[in-house]
Amino acid sequence: MxxxxxxxxxxxxxxxxxxxxxxxxxxxxxxxxxxxxxxxxxxxxxxxxxxxxxxxxxxxxxxxxxxxxxxxxxxxxxxxxxxxxxxxxxxxxxxxxxxxxxxxxxxxxxxxxxxxxxxxxxxxARPGIASLFPTLNDPVMLMDIGANVDCRPQHLFQFAIMASSCSALLFNKDRPSIGLLSIGEEPSKGNQLVKEAYSLLQESSLNFIGNVEGRDVYKGEVDVIVCDGFVGNVSLKISEGLAEAAMQMLKTEIMQSLRAKIGYLFIRKAFKAFRTRLDYAEYGGAPLLxxxxxxxxxxxxxxxxxxxxxxxxxxxxxxxxxxxxxxxxxxxxxxxx
Amino acid sequence: MxxxxxxxxxxxxxxxxxxxxxxxxxxxxxxxxxxxxxxxxxxxxxxxxxxxxxxxxxxxxxxxxxxxxxxxxxxxxxxxxxxxxxxxxxxxxxxxxxxxxxxxxxxxxxxxxxxxxxxxxxxxARPGIASLFPTLNDPVMLMDIGANVDCRPQHLFQFAIMASSCSALLFNKDRPSIGLLSIGEEPSKGNQLVKEAYSLLQESSLNFIGNVEGRDVYKGEVDVIVCDGFVGNVSLKISEGLAEAAMQMLKTEIMQSLRAKIGYLFIRKAFKAFRTRLDYAEYGGAPLLxxxxxxxxxxxxxxxxxxxxxxxxxxxxxxxxxxxxxxxxxxxxxxxx
Structure with missing residues (x-):
């Protein structure tokens, strides 16, 4: 090897x-x-x-x-x-x-x-980049995270095929569940691209569970999430940005009181473990599929x-x-x- | 009133x-x-x-x-x-x-x-919904957060006009800075919609500072961020989901050691202040513009x-x-x- x-x-x-x-x-x-x-x-x-x-x-x-x-x-x-x-x-x-x-x-x-x-x-038609996001359970694989910014429904359908094949092998799952990133659970929710991709996925033999929302990404209840590369990249970067900002806000709050500073000495290790868990870079790399x-x-x-x-x-x-x-x-x- | x-x-x-x-x-x-x-x-x-x-x-x-x-x-x-x-x-x-x-x-x-x-x-052409996001500095106003999922460049241009007018009055700013949510700073980065909206904004008299990335949203270095309602809604929901998941992960880590649990007693107040700060619902409502x-x-x-x-x-x-x-x-x- x-x-x-x-x-x-x-x-x-x-x-x-x-x-x-x-x-x-x-x-x-x-x-x-x-x-x-x-x-x-x-x-x-x-x-x-x-x-x-x-x-x-x-x-x-x-x-x-x-x-x-x-x-x-x-x-x-x-x-x-x-x-x-x-x-x-x-x-x-x-x-x-x-x-x-x-x-x-x-x-x-x-x-x-x-x-x-x-x-x-x-x-x-379009190779892309998949990435693992940390969740409350197993990491979720999201594709595409930036290679294909203007997609057709067929491209999203193929992302589902590629990412679910990869997820199945990496996590030893039989038929990984696939969600389509949208702004509501109903098939009627989403933009034109997502609505058409929904039909393609729904008619296929893939283990498609329907639309998932942004707030579902970190729950870890779905194995694969499919979206276009523009939305995927914004999702990735906004998560990075929020995680960083949240750490800084927490630090600011702690530094405002002696009591909290003392508490921090006790809690530091748990904090570090938390940061590592949130840091998706630790989960390895992003496969080119x-x-x-x-x-x-x-x-x-x-x-x-x-x-x-x-x-x-x-x-x-x-x-x-x-x-x-x-x-x-x-x-x-x-x-x- | x-x-x-x-x-x-x-x-x-x-x-x-x-x-x-x-x-x-x-x-x-x-x-x-x-x-x-x-x-x-x-x-x-x-x-x-x-x-x-x-x-x-x-x-x-x-x-x-x-x-x-x-x-x-x-x-x-x-x-x-x-x-x-x-x-x-x-x-x-x-x-x-x-x-x-x-x-x-x-x-x-x-x-x-x-x-x-x-x-x-x-x-x-298209009324929409603006929302305030907490940042390391003043909150940033993001528009649209879900009303208009399929947009034309002209719509994004009008979101910039509406949100910056509103932000100017709410935060007493003379000419709020406006960023366009994209996946890279250069004008060439982004999907077709964003690239065309970039030109419209660039040629206008608005205080347009160029593309901003997802990771810039929480920095608080721009007053207004413009995007289509699909991307805006995903951004909002993914932020909610991450904030919630992060809290749970942190709690799990703390509960794993007695030492950390003791620390938590000291740090609790700072924690609560942090949660409130991150909770964008506290910043008031989302204006219909x-x-x-x-x-x-x-x-x-x-x-x-x-x-x-x-x-x-x-x-x-x-x-x-x-x-x-x-x-x-x-x-x-x-x-x-």
Whole structure:
């Protein structure tokens, strides 16, 4: 099992990414990680760790001279930066030199690079990005979180097929339940796109439970939630923003009284556990679905544990042959019509 | 100043609504509240309070025999329930017997009733619902939060005009800053609707600061945020859901250790202040904008304080002549073209 890791992507710095790679390697004995980036810098970093840390023999380096920055246009980046870590990485996957690719860099560019190098799965109109959200129960998989901002009903239908296939394998569920993100439970609620997607899902053999509302996302009563990439991205970012703001508001309130400050000393550990639970980056990465291969995008501010989890998740997706499962479900769904 | 209050709407029960009305009355000496609902029940409730509570002489009752429930279709409700509290209430506004109407009931139906009785402001294509979100600084006004799910760029442009006029008066700001909710700061980011709305806003004389992302909503660095009603409703509901889930997660973590439980005793007050701060219902109601009159919708689970605040907000909007201000800004914006 060989996973390629973009060792320059994101706001993280390659040392933290290396930490994550080694964590993953030491968790799983058959795992190798290929680091992508400037060879001189990376080999020095690996050499420095070789004496003191376990698992460095299962690290290798493939040189890539360019990095795509977070705010670069995906189309431009993929067209102009031929020797970027993401293009080099998906090239390895294409040529069978790596089984999957993980990047914490520019997500749009990573998806564009994947599509360019690996192509779409046959029959899939729009590959997209799925992401796990923490809930009161198991995490929920939401797709799409930003790749496809203007969708047709058929695209949402295919997101349901892809995300439910992936969720089934990652969480070992037989038929994950699928909800359509809308603004009311009744089929008549929602915008034109959602109403039409509702009909497609309703008529299919998928385990569609109907519309779900924004307030249902965090309840954890549904396995997969489908929406267009604009709504998905706003949902993701507004959740991040609220979680951050809430922490700051709570801190402000606590700092206003000595009594509360004393209480905080006792409660600190529970607080930390809570923050970790709310931090969806900890749940691993966001799978690229609909491409002819395996790719995972991590949050730009991931921890080394999140990188480790994403690498594990990529290995998991390779082993469980998620794309075969998507193709099978797609064939069944198309066959019905 | 006479405000009509739907005394049956929402999940609240009329006693809590009465509490809110009396709170508002005792805050402001020129205020009268007209209670809408079944006369027999309401007059008994008012009579019971008359001996012990101040301000009951400024309560009056107008009979309305029907209530629109929360999940009723707005179109059906307005067509069929001629004697509903919301239609009776906006009739009072139309005939000058009340200055504004407040309801914690079905928001879609309340807007539909307002449009039916009062009509649209001249030149406004789509009236909508604005709502205040708590932030790290002043609350931000987001429009639309659910009335208009399929929008054209011109509609978003008019939301900006309406919400900024309202925000200017409520928060005493000269030229409130306006952001367009999108998935990246650059003008090229977003769906087709947002990109076209960006151009309209950019070319106008409004104080448009560009795209804002979901994670900016809670920062409080912008006064007004504009989006279509589908995205706005999802944003509102997902925030509610996350706030609720986060509270539960935190509680679970605290209950897992004795140490944390002890800490909670010290920190409880700060916690409560935090919850109140996060509860946007406390910030008053959601103004209906674009109708030829004043109407406010409250959350179905509002506290009596929230009802009191909404009544105060309605009075504020009457006095500051928010509709004149909207018409003026609209004329300026249209004149430019």
């Amino acid at each position: 060989r996973i390629a890791l973009d060792a320059t992507g994101g706001d993280l710095g390659s040392e933290l990414l290396l930490d994550g790679a080694l964590l993953a390697i030491n968790k799983r004995s058959d795992l190798e990680v290929v680091l992508l980036g400037p060879e001189d810098i990376l080999s020095e970093q690996v050499a420095r760790r070789a004496g003191s840390e376990k698992g460095t023999s299962r690290l290798s380096i493939v040189h890539a001279s360019q990095t795509v920055s977070m705010d670069e246009s995906p189309v431009d980046a993929v067209r102009k930066k031929k020797d970027s870590t993401i293009l080099v990485g998906f090239d390895l996957v294409k040529n069978g030199k790596a089984d999957a690719m993980v990047s914490a860099g520019n997500s749009g560019a990573t998806l564009a690079a994947a599509i360019r190098k690996l192509g779409r799965l046959k029959g899939i 609909g491409i002819n291969g395996i790719g995972i995008i991590c949050h730009g501010s991931s921890s080394s544990l999140a990188i480790c989890n994403a690498i594990g998740e990529a290995a998991n997706m390779v082993e469980s042959r998620v794309n075969d499962s998507i193709m099978k479900t797609l064939a069944q769904a198309t066959g019905q019509k | 006479r405000i009509a209050l739907d005394a049956t709407g929402g999940d609240l029960g009329s006693e809590l609504l009465l509490d809110g009305a009396l709170l508002a009355i005792n805050k402001r000496s020129d205020l009268e509240v007209v209670l809408l609902g079944p006369e027999d029940i309401l007059s008994e409730q008012v009579a019971r309070r008359a001996g012990s509570e101040k301000g009951t002489s400024r309560l009056s009752i107008v009979h309305a025999s029907q209530t629109v429930s929360m999940d009723e279709s707005p179109v059906d409700a307005v067509r069929k329930k001629k004697d509903s509290t919301i239609l009776v209430g906006f009739d009072l506004v139309k005939n000058g017997k009340a200055d504004a109407m407040v309801s914690a009931g079905n928001s879609g139906a309340t807007l539909a009733a307002a449009i039916r009785k009062l009509g649209r402001l001249k030149g406004i 674009g109708i030829n009159g004043i109407g406010i919708i409250c959350h179905g689970s509002s506290s009596s304080l929230a009802i009191c605040n909404a009544i105060g907000e309605a009075a504020n909007m009457v006095e500051s002549r928010v509709n004149d201000s909207i018409m003026k800004t609209l004329a300026q914006a249209t004149g430019q073209k």
